[in-house]
Amino acid sequence: MNIEPFITPEVRDRLSRPTGDGGSCLPNTCYTDPAWLELENERLFARTWMFAGCLDQIAEPGDAFPTTIAGKPVVLVHGHDGEIRAFHNVCRHRGAIVVEEPCSNQTVLTCPYHAWAYSLDGALRTRPHFEGANRHDLSRSGPGLVPIRLGRWFRMIFLNLDGQAAPFEDFIATLANRLPKHDLGALRLYKTVEWEFKANWKLVFENYFDNHHIPTIHPRLNAFYPLSKRSAFQIDGGLLRTEYLIDEPQKGRGVGLPWYPGLTGDQARFAGGYFLFPSCCLQLWPDQLTVFQLFPIGPEHTVENLHIFLIGEATTDPAYAEAAQSVADMWDELNREDIGAIEWMQTGRHSPAFDGGVLSDIWDRQAQHFANLIVEAMT
Ligand code: FES
Ligand SMILES: [Fe+2]
Structure with a gap:
């Protein structure tokens, strides 16, 4: 699906007009329709750097913290090698969530369904009974957790789901240079x-x-x-x-x-x-x-x-x-x-x-600018 059913030529026109001259914001459907939120997840949140959590939530090696980005389950992990990593929080076997709750002192992340165990670097370690009762796969050759691109700024962790966003340093510099x-x-x-x-x-x-x-x-x-x-x-x-x-x-x-x-x-x-x-x-x-x-x-x-x-x-x-x-x-x-x-x-x-509002040229230009940033990012 594309954004045109929501962002009609009439909407584009009012988004481009000055707020003091008929300019306005996004249509109501962008606030009420699940299909638009799906588009935002796909075309906006997945394509950029999203704040995902704090280093303090995985302060120690062996900590894992499940959360969501763009509606997708992800997990932040502090490895015993000191690395901070993020993965799609989904088991490669049958798609169960691997980490349901924040946890500590883990040496592996074990899927609760059939107990596939993943190292904290995402690699698959064991698949119990995978080849029949008591015939475990210990080969470590199976598929691991799927990693997610990660950026860190002080104690803040950012993720880019599609892996295609501009370098994290460029993204955060816009803010960091201003502070x-x-x-x-x-x-x-x-x-x-x-x-x-x-x-x-x-x-x-x-x-x-x-x-x-x-x-x-x-x-x-x-x-x-x-x-x-x-x-x-x-x-x-x-x-x-x-x-x-x-x-x-x-x-x-x-x-x-x-x-x-x-x-x-x-x-x-x-x-x-x-x-x-x-x-x-x-x-x-x-x-x-x-x-x-x-x-x-x-x-x-x-x-x-x-x-x-x-x-x-x-x-x-x-x-x-x-x-x-x-x-x-x-x-x-x-x-x-x-x-x-x-x-x-x-x-x-x-x-x-x-539908979109009658806006102040002083106080509401920001909301219209935000709407334009959204449409531009999703087009
Ligand atoms: S779904 Fe995870 S082990 Fe089967
Ligand atoms: Fe307020």
Whole structure:
């Protein structure tokens, strides 16, 4: 299937028009139709670098962590040789999932169905009873787990399913070159917070770029740093960003926790939010880095994770426990406010009175730009 039934000439026209002059966004069907999500999995998520998880989730040799990318089961593995690898999490025998739950201290990955065992480098080791009862295949000549191209940036792991994306270093440089030179090597994963809701994944990011909603949806955030001090997200190709200097950190963002080493002057006041198309979304504050990860379960059903990274001992020292928990609480409150709005927008996409929206030239150009990036990537 191709995208033309969804992206008609009329849709292309409104995507190409300025937001102040009839320009608009994707049609409702791109938020409600399972066929469009299938196309996104195939033509968007599988073709690019997708954030897949954190090194902390497979911190030790022998750790394995199952997850999904583009709707496909994959597994991240920390080998005893120290290598971090990723594989399609599917047994070459009859297609069972090999690793169902995060696990540690593994020397092999054993399929739960008929016990084919794979080395942590993916090679097939044994096939019990494969040639008849008690006639095991120990030849190691059978098919191994299928590897997936992997890129690493500090504690973040990215995968490219189709193996054809541009080099990872080029992809991540767009973001890395823009960030202030904080010592991201000091970060450790503190906690992953999860939410699940009835809305399309794209609305999460469209809401993320939309600073317009801060006074109405986030009264506490607006009291801390009002819309009048903010500008719209800057658009720079596949990178959208909002950056500002805070006068005083607020609870949950910069109070009571260690900061990145060596922050001085404006660096110590810097806060930024970044979205690198199509799925890498993170926030940098003086004491933390937070990374969103979305799992589209269906066109109207998304699981959202927020990985909260803090500086070194803040993740383990009980002296920081309360301040660290306040970070998770702050994000939970903020995100629940957003999820309400995201679900409103999802409901609206079933109305015949809405299709693409009437957009602000200031605050909504980002959503239209995102729509154009999607169409361009999928064409
Ligand atoms: S499906 Fe995995 S061993 Fe049979
Ligand atoms: Fe928000």
